Amino acid sequence: MSEPKDHRPDIMTELLLGKAPQVTTQENDLIERLAFYLKRLEQRAGSPEPSPEPQPARRMRAPRTKKKATYYLTKALIRKLDAAQQTLVDLTEGTGAPKISKSLIVELALKTMLKDLEVSGRSSRLLKLITGIPKKNARKHENAEKTKHGEGEQ
Numbered sequence: 001m002s003e004p005k006d007h008r009p010d011i012m013t014e015l016l017l018g019k020a021p022q023v024t025t026q027e028n029d030l031i032e033r034l035a036f037y038l039k040r041l042e043q044r045a046g047s048p049e050p051s052p053e054p055q056p057a058r059r060m061r062a063p064r065t066k067k068k069a070t071y072y073l074t075k076a077l078i079r080k081l082d083a084a085q086q087t088l089v090d091l092t093e094g095t096g097a098p099k100i101s102k103s104l105i106v107e108l109a110l111k112t113m114l115k116d117l118e119v120s121g122r123s124s125r126l127l128k129l130i131t132g133i134p135k136k137n138a139r140k141h142e143n144a145e146k147t148k149h150g151e152g153e154q
Helices: 011-017 025-046 075-092 102-123 125-148
Strands: none
Touching (some): 102 125
16 A cells, blocks of 8 residues: 555655665666666667767867958849859758858859869969950940940941
8 A cells, every 4th residue: 555645755854864775786786787778778869870880080170260251243143143042942952951041152152263263273264254354344345435426336
């Protein structure tokens, strides 16, 4: 029969007074064994497939600090960046890819172009694009001047 609720032993008082029942060696061994298996189960739950060989520890990298920088872009390029972001979000949906931000797109595009410049030098795509800019601007300027003076009209 169970004791009435009023007469339950106060376990904490008994422990402090030394009146708590002593754990036998056999019980202690059982407790240690259970703790060992519990810890093992927790480790297995953390990694579903235990690896046969221990893998070398990876060096933890310090988080890279990023610094905000302001650069000017045309409205058309900003619209293209917005569209590219949405396209990438749609294409990577459900793949586990990282969050697609405009900063990520710009950072990766810039890294790609700078790596190409480093590797290819004079034949890099970035240099070709940059050296093409003055020619385009000069042509636009010449065409505008001809039109102003009636030279471009037929």
